[in-house]
Amino acid sequence: MMNLVTIDTGTTNTRVMLWQNGKKIAKVARPVGVKSTSITGSKDTLHQTIKSAIDELLKTAQVELNSDVKFIASGMITSNLGLAEIPHQSAPVSMSDVAANMERILIPEVCSQPIWFVPGVKNKVRTITSENIDQMDVMRGEEVEAFGALTQLQAKKPFILVLPGSHTKFIKIDEDGKIAGSITSMAGELISLLTKDSILSDSLEHNFSDELDIKALTLGAENCAKKGLGRAAFTVRLLDLYTNYTRNQMANYLLGVVLQNDVAAIKTTQAFDINVDDTFVVIGKPALRDALQVLLNNDDYFTGNILTIDVPELASVGIMAIAKMRNII
Template sequence: MIITIDTGTTNTRVALFEGKQRVDQVKANVGVRNTSIDGNNQLLINTISEAIVELKNKHSLQDSDIQAILAAGMITSNLGLYEVPHLVAPVSLEGFATNIKSVVIPSISTLPIHFIPGVKNLDTDNLQSVAGLDIMRGEEVEALAIADLFDIEQDAVIALPGSHSKFVSIDSKQAIQGCCTTLAGELNAIITSNTILTSSLENRFSDSLCNEALLEGYQAAESFGIGHALFQIRLKEQFEGKSHEQLASFLIGVVLHSDIKALRSAPQLGFTSGTPVYIGGSGLLCEATAVLVKHLFPEAPVYQCNDTQDLSAVGSMYIAKKANII
């Protein structure tokens, strides 16, 4: 059995696996945000310790039954359990494997926890400018999970839409070349719920996507900039009688205009009009990203990896196997 820990800003998942099959999982609304607020990581320690105990007791497991405990994400930051410095891209699978930090934290387990490092695009010692710089903790293992599951053996970009969307560039040997972060999901949420447009958007996301409105929103941002394009949502609601689905889709098009510009322009991604794009996850942001990339770059193969689950855990195990931990 393998235990995986995935800690983000607001949530932690501790899962039990047999091979790549998840047997059970404990979720908690505790993340590194709590460490920042509390000034210490005791709540995070307690949460993870209790989750591991719960999984072991529920499945009648002893320490001898646990092959490894793997950890990735913000848990390796200065607000997590154990800080592991970012590796500087490019980072190969072997690079991740050789830089895993294995640490026993007695208040959690007598078994070592294997912490997988994150990635930064540039060496930040004596950095003069953040141009070209980006960082990630957690998305690197998700990207490698997709590379493993879809047997990627070519230069590609892996898109991971979400609150903080990531584009991750990998080469034909599955080495991570760099990443680029946007605030797409967070912007979509803030505009939907905390602006003059909240009434027009009914303070909620749409359950479905209108491709025509999505493309119209993208084009409005291209023609007029994000500010006026956004105000058009109110105009369309008041004077064109557009449906909620159309208005919410238009908004996503406006927001994702910046994502597409980042994909095109970020030097660390090396994207061209023919670069394959793998989109991990499900939901409207993922669907919308696929629609826009297909429309704007018809020569680029687009793969929607929407049936994937447990990407963080699968990627962590992929690296751990390379390190001969499992």
């Protein structure tokens, strides 16, 4: 039986999963990512965290660590702050390109077996300057999610794949199923900061929306488009002081304020070609996913379909597809 361990490390979290014949057997998560390396200047914490997660995972599943167990890692773990720095591939990039440029590295402090590392993807900009920096973008981890989504989707290419989160990615998938480019926003992180660590925190009770309120969401987006993010965000406090808006309505209003910036960014991007009739496919947690679907549908600029789907463990789905292409599994 083939045992595959996928390691997905981001800025603040690590998820390690065991798969057997495409079925998830066990999962271990740790609240540690490459941020620890950035803060301390040492990779010791990251090494220890991933090693202990792997040990716990295999012990839970009663799997012996030997050459029959394959390890594949993706995300920020492949950056200079991670376990091994793997060069980005320049767009346009296919799944076969990513598979062909994986690197197999032994890191004894973490695991007695070699780990395959999946390279990230960057936009292709010949000469980067301060004037054209908006054309540049990078990803580590989202590329496996993109290829995972491609294995599950029936959407006609080309299309725009949207992966909302702390850092939301808009990824252009071209006619050939290649990653043509991307742009990134800090939408999720901005919402978190404004909700939990700003003058708005008391009004919002330090919590995000409980359920979608389309009217409040839309009003926030409209006010942001007219007045800008700073002014529109502050009006959350005014809604608390002078209206009967509930906490959930205010949270939706703020969600609309911040996500409107993402809508504006994708409309004006020069990082890749975008057509008004492009299909959008939004995958992610319901709060951000459904809100983005509403705002994109409401914008007269876009005339294509705005679809949402749910793919559990999307990164691992992509990793397994890439691993099969490389004949690792």
